[in-house]
Amino acid sequence: MRGDCPRLATLEELSEVEEVVTASYEKYLSRMDRPPAPMYRDYAKAIEMREIWIVGSPVKGLISLIPQCEAVLLIENVAVHPLVQGSGLGRELMEFAELQARDHGFNRLVLYTNEVMTENLPIYAHLGFSEVARLTEDGYRRIHMEKVIVSAPS
Numbered sequence: 001m002r003g004d005c006p007r008l009a010t011l012e013e014l015s016e017v018e019e020v021v022t023a024s025y026e027k028y029l030s031r032m033d034r035p036p037a038p039m040y041r042d043y044a045k046a047i048e049m050r051e052i053w054i055v056g057s058p059v060k061g062l063i064s065l066i067p068q069c070e071a072v073l074l075i076e077n078v079a080v081h082p083l084v085q086g087s088g089l090g091r092e093l094m095e096f097a098e099l100q101a102r103d104h105g106f107n108r109l110v111l112y113t114n115e116v117m118t119e120n121l122p123i124y125a126h127l128g129f130s131e132v133a134r135l136t137e138d139g140y141r142r143i144h145m146e147k148v149i150v151s152a153p154s
Helices: 011-031 043-048 089-103 120-126
Strands: 052-055 061-068 072-080 108-114 130-137 140-148
Touching: 011 043, 011 052, 011 061, 011 072, 043 052, 052 089, 061 089, 072 089, 089 108, 108 120
Parallel strands: 072 108
Antiparallel strands: 052 061, 061 072, 108 140, 130 140
């Protein structure tokens, strides 16, 4: 990674985590009938569960990684503060997720994005994710995507 290596967030960084999430999702408020789901998340609990990886001090970006069944790692959220969007930080966080998946024996990365967040789809496709389903969950219209993780040759 070019910049700071991701590290697990601490409860002392909770307000910074919440600020990055709020700032990165604000642009979608006018497109949706309610705030995006990440704006409702209990980040204190997620930090305690060791699911939130952050970059920067103060925090510039984060990724939430949650192990699922069947060797699947969920990228539950990627958020980059608008002041540093376009710097490659989001891509670096996604690369980190792939390394984590590979290092811990997961064979698939999965994620979902809201249908109104159309700019995310080509980014995820460029990173090797394929659409697998469109579902309405908890009142949100989501596009589910996955990427098969190929093990590095020995």
